[in-house]
Amino acid sequence: MIPLLVKVFRTGIVSEAPPAPAAEWRERACAMQADILRLLGRALVIRQVDAGSCNGCELEIHALNNPYYNLEGLGIKFAASPRHADMLLVTGPVAKNMEHALRIAYDAMPDPKLVVAVGDCGRDGGIFGAGYATCGGVGKVIPVDVTVPGCPPPPLAILRGILAALETPRR
Amino acid sequence: MTPESTAMRAIPGEVPASTARLGRAQWTDALVDLRETGGRLVALWGSDAGDAMLVSAAIAMGDGLRVVELALGTGEKCPDLCGLFAGASRMQRAASDLVGIEFEGARDTRPWLRHGAWPAGEFPLRRGFDPARERPNPQADYAFVRVEGDGVHEIPVGPIHAGIIEPGHFRFSVVGEKVLRLEERLGYAHKGIERRFQDFSVADGYRLAGRVSGDSAVAFQWAYAQAAESIAGVAPPPRARWLRALMLERERVANHLGDLGALGNDAALAFALSQFMRLKEDWLRLQAEAFGHRLCMDRIVPGGVDADLDDSSKARFVDQAAAIGDEVRSLQVIFDESSSLQDRFITTGRLTPDQARAFGVTGLAGRASGQPFDLRADLPCDPYPELAVRKVVHESGDVATRVKVRFEELYESLRLIAQIARRMPAGPTRIDYPQPPAQALGVGFVEGWRGETFVALRSGEGGTIARCHAHDPSWHAWPAIEHAVIGNIVPDFPLINKSFNLSYSGQDC
DSSP states (O other): OHHHHHHHHHHOOOOOOOOOOOGGGBOSSOSSOHHHHHHHTTOEEEEEEESSOOSHHHHHHHHHTSTTTOGGGGTEEEOSOGGGOSEEEEESSOBHHHHHHHHHHHHHSOSSOEEEEESHHHHHOGGGOSSSSBOSSGGGTSOOSEEEOSSSOOHHHHHHHHHHHHSOOOO | OOGGGGOOEEEOSSSOEEEEEEOHHHHHHHHHHHHHTTOEEEEEEEEEOSSSEEEEEEEEETTEEEEEEEEEOTTOOEEOOTTTOTTHHHHHHHHHHHHOOOEETOSOOOOSSOSSSSOTTOOTTSTTOOTTSOOOOOOOOOOOOOOOSTTEEEEEEOSSOSSSOOOOEEEEEEETTEEEEEEEEOOTTOOOHHHHGGGSBTTTTHHHHTTSSGGGHHHHHHHHHHHHHHHHTOOOOHHHHHHHHHHHHHHHHHHHHHHHHHHHHHTTOHHHHHHHHHHHHHHHHHHHHHHSSTTOTTOEETTEESOOOOHHHHHHHHHHHHHHHHHHHHHHHHHHHOHHHHHHHTTTTOOOHHHHHHHTOOHHHHHTTTOOOOHHHHSOOTTHHHHOOOOOOOSOOSHHHHHHHHHHHHHHHHHHHHHHHHHOOOSOSBOOOOOOOTTOEEEEEEEOSSSEEEEEEEEOGGGBEEEEEEEOTHHHHHHHHHHHTTTSBGGGHHHHHHHHOOOHHHHHO
């Protein structure tokens, strides 16, 4: 136990300040109303769905939970069930073999629901395109609020996309 | 007739390999012969060669690869290989789904990658298949094997799992919390990559190869580059080879860091996740600074490497390897002293050497179960002969042993990284990649962090890709997990699964 405590003490707090939201990646006026946001503050529960990615985006989403980005410190956490989630964070070009499961997960989420599509292939199929096995982007299957570009997008970009979905649209 | 006597033709390039197209009887004889002399099935795939359907099997021998091919006439079936190589079953099912090859005598003929996105009777890798045509996407039923008896019940899990994980379905048959049987159903991440390769030129296909399994981008891009260079008869400059090895060892360390943290976390030591993920982030940030991409995607290209290192980056790599080594050693002490962690790790999810051998499991999972294969030591390509990689092999095959292998391989990779950074030769990092000849076969074979990563590439006219088969080592280890789980408790499955950390995308691709 002592080596563990020493390690914790020596490591200290390495968390960094969060980035600015990337409003330019917003795809549509957000579904979440300003008053709900005021009520909930920034607390956000995310259900992540890998809809057939190469797993590169998953590595970077995992990194968001490391102490540098400290996602939970911002009031954002991942849930096991879409029924507990405010946001669906979707990766992959949406493999046809995942199309059905993605729709079920989306339908299971309570309203209002936010969807962030992560990565170039989440945007439009990316390098995999649209074909016999891929739908060609998350937006082909469910409505998308924010799209984060990159292959894969680094953790900060994913975080900026998540935060952009939380901000009410400027009018 | 032995394969040696049937005039195997050498495949040029970095990987010692030869190939032959054989008649039906010869093909089976050759495979029996290879099996009896210690051959392991690396990959099996089908192709539409225009005048015939082609079945290709890549077999690893002590001195290199043999790619034996069988041309099937119209309506002709291929002999079932499952009796020779237990791991062949899912590869055969995939070849049936994608190319329409049937295997005579195969017991399991259920679709594997085809869940309903294209109908039976259409085959995505056949000529004339239109990938762009809209097709209905019904959910096909799948006949899971039922376990019956008093108190047996099923737990279906997935394709969406409870964490940030790739998609797949696990069907547990359990009594109480003890697993009697696990049946995997994969294919959910099938993206049609092998068809998609045909939209790329041989010179550009490395980009797609790097996305077969993102966590193995370097391994796949290196294997792809080997295959492309083999076809064109060119060799990368020495400095490029050293840079490739540097990236490959860094990819190995990055994945081991992440997985060791996740393994601690899965056994309720959240501290481990925070610490290892902190180290991994340091690791990836330097990688992004030095190579311009956190995962080194698109940095290994046919003809060399699209990156270089200046002297200050080299020094930082050496320093970082030392610093991370110290940190990991202090964390290993904490792992070893944590009785609750060891209680979860030891004897859990045991894959016996016999099981590992039967399925042809390689890589870290194989080496934790007594399979002494490591391409960096067995068939070393430059710069590995100069580095003398120390193989890590243990026998026990449980989660604890896979954790041990990861720690030891991580230290070895840190040693290699420091060596590579110090000794890297000067010179160019890339040559121009020429247009390759048509109808040439090239292969790539790289010891990725997960195991043997294989690419077979056949060129078409004008520098196009006629067929590219990218083969992740997960193909072999997925069926082995079904056995490693038997008799364990359901709550230990995530731990067992993470200790292998297989690629869904790489298998489904």
